[in-house]
Structure formats: C-alpha cells, structure tokens
Amino acid sequence: MSYNYLPLDSKPLQFQQIKHLLDYDQLVSITFDAHEKIMRCREYLNQKMQEPGKMYYGVNTGFGYLQNVQISLDQIEQLQYNLIVSHSCGLGEEVPKQIVKLMMMLKIKQLSYGHSGVQIQTVIRLMDMYNNDILPVIYTQGSLGASGDLAPLSHLSLSLLGLGDVYFKGEKIPASAALKKMNWEPIHLQSKEGLALINGTQFMNAYGLHCLKKAEQLLEMANLIAALSIDAFDCVTEPYHPSIHKIRGHQGQIETAAEIQCYLYGSEIANQTKSQVQDPYSFRCIPQVHGASMDAFKHVLSVFMQEVNAVTDNPNIFPDEDLIVSGGNFHGQPLAINLDYLCIAMSEIASISERRTYQLISGQRNLPMFLVKNAGLNSGFMIPQYTAAGIVSENKQLCTPASVDSISSSNNQEDHVSMGANAATKCYRLMLNVEKVLGIELLTAAQALDFRRPAKTSPILEELMTEFRKVVAFNDADRILHTDMINSINFIANYKPTNSRNN
Template sequence: MIQLTGNTLTIHEAKRVLFDNETVEISAKSMEKVIASRQAVERIVKDERVVYGITTGFGKFSDVYINSENVEELQLNLIHSHACGVGDPFPEVVSRAMLLLRANALSKGYSGVRPVIIDTLIQFLNAQIHPVIPQQGSLGASGDLAPLSHLALALMGEGEVFYQGEKVDASKALADANIQPVTLQAKEGLALINGTQAMTAMGVVAYIEAEALAKQSELIASMTIEALRGIIDAFDEDVHIARGYQQQVDVANRIRQYLSDSQLVTKQGELRVQDAYSLRCIPQVHGASWQALDYVKEKLEIEMNAATDNPLIFNDGEKVISGGNFHGQPIALAMDFMKIAIAELANISERRIERLVNPSLNDLPGFLSPEPGLQSGAMIMQYAAASLVSENKTLAHPASVDSIPSSANQEDHVSMGTIASRHAYQILLNSRRVLAIEMICAMQGVEFRGVENMASLTKEFYHQGRRIVSSIVKDRVFSKDIEALSAWLCAKRE
C-alpha cells in the first residue's frame, strides 16, 4: 500500500503503483489539510468574494463574476469545453500515472477540493479504471488542460475508460466497480485540470523505461565488445577517475564487472592498439546520458509532489493567490534533455551495429550472414537502425523553445512540455528497437567467437536473449525478431 501525502511520492513508489498495480490511500494528516482547504472555498462562495476560478470565469474571462447559484454549472462547462484532446490515447499506464499524480497533488491541501474528489481518483486507481485520454492538445501551461479534462470527464461518469482489458463507457465501468460518479462543485473542475500531470505522467513512465534501457544498453554493449574482441584497458578505473564524472566511472565499473571473466576481450596491442570510439568511449557517452537521466529524475520527483493548481489556498483561505505553478517549463526542459540522452544511446548503438556487420571493419562474416552473398544476414537490420536513429534526431528538436500565445494573449508564453514528453517516449521506443538490433547482431557475433568463451554474466544474458530470438541460420523476416526482443527488453525492467 502506497500512502499519499502530497510531499513524499518517489519514482520507485510510482513504479510499484503503475507496473505492479499496488494499491493507494491518502494519509489521515493530508486529509485534514484537504478538509480545511475545502472549508475555505465554501466560505469564499458563501461570502461572495471575487476569487479567480471560484467565483469568476477562466483565462480571459477572469474578470467575469459568477453568482453562487451558477458555480456548479461553471465547473461542468469548464470540463466540457476544455475536453478538446485529439489523436491516439496515451498508453494506459500513462493514464494510470495521471490519476496517481493528480491525487497526490490534491492531497497537499492547497486546491480546495472535497475529499470525495481524491477518494474517487484513488478508487479509479485501485479498481484499475483508466480514463481514455487523447495525447494531443496541450500547450503545457495553464496546466495540461485538455488531457486532464478527459480525466475529469471519467470521474463524472462521462467519456471512455480502459477497464478489464477493454475500452468502455466510463458510466459502465463505474457501475460495474460500484463507484459513484462525482458532481463537481466550486473550484473542483479547475483543480482537476490546472496542473502538469499529463506531461509529468508521460515523463515518469518514459523515465522508468529509459532507466531500464540504459542499464540494458551496457550489457548489450558488453556483448558487442566480446563479439569484436574489444580492448578492455579503455575501461580501467584510473582512466575514468581522472575525468571526474561519477556516472562515467560507474558505467566503466559495470562494463568491467560484466566482462570480468571473458576470454574474448583483448589487451592493448594484442590485436590492435585502440578501438573505435563507439567501443572505447562507451563510459563517456553512456555516462553523460546517465547524468541527464539523474537530472530528469530529480525534476520529476519534485514535480510529482508539487502544487500546480491555480489559485492556491493558504492560511485557511485568508490568502488565496493566483500564480503560475501550472507552467510546465521545468518539466519541458527536463523532457527535452531526456530526449537527447536517450537518442544518444541509440546513436552510439547504431555505430556499434555497423562495426558488427561491416566486413571492412571486422573479421566476422559479412553482415553476419550464414552464407555471405546468397543470404543477406543482418544487412538491412542496420538500415532499420539507421532509420530509427535519424527519426530520433528530428524528434530530439527541443519543444520547449516554442511558444504560441493563447486565451486572447492572456496566456502569452507556454511550455509545450507535453509535446516534449510525448516525443521523449517515442524516442525511447525507437531506441529500444535499435538496441534490440544491436543485441541480435552481438549474439550472432559471439557465436562465431565461441559462446563458451564469453563472460559469465554476458553468457547468461545471451542465453536469455536466445530464448526470444533464435540464431540466424537462414534469412527470415527479421522484423518479428526485432519486435519480439524489443518487447522482451521492455518487460525486463529490473
């Protein structure tokens, strides 16, 4: 059971909820803050105070006063009008992450919602009811308005959800799970949609998978080193301590551990004096990606526990301030940084693939073919990797440098952070396929060298991989192998 406090949620805990379906509850202390905050909202409505989003319209309509008898209609209209998402839905696990992160943010007690709103979000999580949320339509400022409006629709019993492996009407899923739909009251619609939970949820899922892929990339690279009889001296600890980056030192240490008892690696001057950069500089390149991922993790864990609503309610309603915590710039920059970090893992992997298949660069059979000439072997797998790497380069263009004004120029600078997070995830998918291709080629390469000569750890990884993709003894439809191994890497998150 994960207990939400609004302040302590970690990536590790989120992983347990998202991928292991661990249940969730709100802490009693946090619920006390939620109740006090709600009482402040009700006093504002009763006293007919002019407070943005509670007794006024939204955006450019912030100067329009709304009478107390119309506040529920105001919230309903807000959700209906803002549910403008388009395109394919977010992956179901991302929708689940949005529920988790929104419940956690509201648990801070700054948003003025009734306890029933948080309770319903948690009921959705624990019953594994996940709103169908279109991916496109958010500017990443003023909150992820369009995506989160689709989440709010589901809480109201409208729209569609994923439930028990099917896409069904939200009303049906709620009835089957014995969950009552909510009727939004003052401020609650705004509290649900004014936040960065779409970009952050996508970012959390992308980070969890990227962290696993970065670890896998080192094992795959180690197998490639064996297939190419790489020089182990380049991974000597003194070399990397001399540079000073801890992540680089750590990568080199892991490579040495993976290859500690290998009979396939060589020493300087034994076969050649130096390896190409794609082998020799693995710690430097992969280590730099780890530096970026560490930065991303730090920002995500801050944002996961951030109050991103507007307005925020302090001091039992004595201080209600309209600010800009909904602006997604910190996550937008982090997602753009993650895009580059993951893309580079694929970039250097594709260069290692080339060294595995190019007979001009090694002493292996051309394109690892069982019958060079008659059979093409891994020739076109390198093409596919090159295509994916090239696509990553276009996706890696920073989304955060763009901004288009909205709401009649009231909202005149936006982050595009949700676009950045979506592109980061696509780069991740592409990069995993590139690394799957490298693994297929590396497994074939070590077979020519002698699997019995491999290091213990890489040999075990080889045998695991061979249970998914068989040895290339004849040309076949390699697309199936690439997708199967990519799916296996995805599922193998530890």
C-alpha cells in the same frame, strides 16, 4: 491484484515507490492527515464564498481571458461543469493505460496537500476509480503545457461527471455505464473544483515518469549489450580502466566504465592478445557517451520527482494564512526543457548503438561480412542495420526541442506556453525507438559472438547469451529477421542481468 497501498499525502514520494506502484499493481490511498487537510481547505473555501463582493479567480469568476466576469453563487456548479466539458477537446491517439494510471495517482497526490479546495468526495472517487481499474480515455493532443494540461486532464475529469469513456476492467464503455455498474452517482462539483482538476502538470509529469522508468532500464541494458558487442568485436579493454575515468571525474562515466568491467570480468575473449591498439569510438568511448546520458538521466529524474511532490494547480489556497493566491505553478517549463534534454540524452544511446552494429557487420576482426555464411547468396544482417539507421535518423527529428516553441492562446492572456505536452509525447516515442535500436544491436552482437566460438565471454554475458538463444536462434541462412528483431526487443524489455542494480 496486490492489496498493498501506496499512501498519498504531503510526504515526498520516491522514484522507487512509483516504479513499485506500476510493477506490482499497487492500490492508492490518501492518509488520515491528507483527509483532514482536504476537509479543512474545503471548509475554509466555503467560508470565503460567503463574503459579499469578493472575487477569486476560477472560484467565482470566469477563466483565462474571462477572469473579470463574476459568477453568482447559484451558478457555481454549472461554472465548474462547463469548464470540464468545454475543455475536453483532446484529439490523437489514446494515452497508454499505464500513463493514465500515473496521471490519476499524481492528481490525487497533488490534491492531498490541501491547497486545492476540492471536496473529499472528489478525491475518494478518483481513488476508487484507480483501485477498481476504471481508467478514463484520454487523448495525446490538446495540451500547450502551460495553464496545466487542460485538455488531457479535462478528459480525465469527465468520468467523475459520468461523461466521456472509460476502460472498465479492460473494456471501453461510456463512463455513465461504469458509474451505474458501481452504483456511483456523478460528482457534483463545488467551487474551484473543476479548475483544481484540470490545472496541473500531471499529463507531462506522468509521461516523463514513464519515460524515466524506461530510460533507467534501457541505460542498464545498453551497458550490458555494449559489453557483449565489445567481446563480439574483439576489443581491447584498456579504455575501461578506472584510472582514465577518475581523472576526468564525471560520475556517469566512472559508473559506466566500472559496469562494463564488471560485465566483462572473467571473459576469455577479453583476455586474448589483440592485433589492434585501439578500437573505434563507438566502443572505446562507451563510458563517456553512455555516462553522459546517465548523468542527464539523474538530473531529469530530480526535476520530475520535485514535480511529483508539488502542487501545480491555480489558484492556491492557504487556510492557515487566510490566503487565496493566483499564480502560475501550472506552467510546464521545468518539465518541457528536461523532457527535451532526456530526448537528446537517450537519442545518443541509440546513435552509438547503431554505430556498433555497423562495425559488427563490416567484415572486420575475422568476422564474416554481414555476419552470415555464404555472404552474397545470403544478405545476413545487412538490412537490420538499415532499420537501425532509419530509426536513429527519426530520433534526431524527435530531438528538435518542443520547449523553445510558444503559441499565444486565450486572447493573449496566456501568451507564453511551454509545449511540454508535445515534448512528453515525442519523448515517449523516442524511448520506444531506443529500445528497438538496442534490440538490433543485441541481435547482431549475439550473432557475431557465436562466430567466436569455442572461445567464451564472461559468465554474466554467457548467461545473457544462453537466455537470448532461447528466444532467438543463431542465423545460419537468410530468414525473416523481423520476427527475430521483435523477439530481441521484447527480450530487452524483460531481461535483468545477474548483478542488476534494479533487482
């Protein structure tokens, strides 16, 4: 485990810091400045609680439709406890552990601003859990993405009370047992703490960040694999000339064309005289299609990084202004819309990839039908394309926007919700699908390129071929391709090209 810490306070985090947090198993810690802000806000709230007759939503009142029910001071801890246990209504699959870690980090980050009223012990416990790899069991279903991610964040918070289950050093055990192992007492929640813990967009945001991290890597691999397919299909290279893209001006398109040219530089195959004047759109329009997805990625990333550095619970406390203000920063609409947008953008990467796979197995350009010797006796790469087509079709269904839906809840008090949690979980599924389709294209393009031998592609693509052939051999005759496909998908997840902008 690394002993480097990611500092958390009101200073903005950058996307690179979040990637490093996950890739290098960093620990987290609030700064001294954050510690002071949390303490000052808690002290201010304690003072406000002594004012007779004052009602503050979620601090000394009920929740949602029960906002007008005042709670006596001697019942405050019970109120917050009841909130957590009653809202722990998640169902479905367990949230992946990397996303749970992101949720915990984001919750600590939000609380570090000193606008939430929590006690410092609660934040320290969340840090200690993160740093000791004690991860709450959270479920994918239950959030409407509006009053915060109530159900998922409640399951996250249960462990503070010694309730629910956690993964302790990789083993799933009751949270009470984990606390006992660590000699920790359960947290006794003070006023507003339960609401501070479960109001917020950390479920949606964590999923989105995980998807964006995956999308960044897939967009780069999509360009690299597309370049391999270009040579495998013996395409002309004029469509990637910078003059074409400069006069249209879309930045993603310009960058994609430049990257494709970089990957093809020095290719013997690319410099051969071609028999055709133009190639199908799935090759010719790679800069336009991949580039549009890249531009969408950059926009979505900017929205999510804004949310990373935001306070999204309710009500918000401003000690310096002597204000406790109730609003709706927990509403997930900005994330929901952009998660749907990211789904559409990344779905197109898979869609055009599948079309290149289809062209490569079609028997054109002096390639054998289905890229196999003795076609007929052997089916070759016929069925991987079926699989890719089925996944692309599934992606179209996953692109149905969640953010246009809304169902009223809490006796119509919460009458418009974002459904951002559903957008988040389907985006996660779609990212895995895109990786699978690109894996099938890589498998197919490598097979096709080997039929071009002894001609060589570029040094960068030859390096790709060399590394890929260490895990997937050339296919001489029919065999179980499932294994090859899995190996190709795993290869994509871990490969970094020599000139990678992410190295």
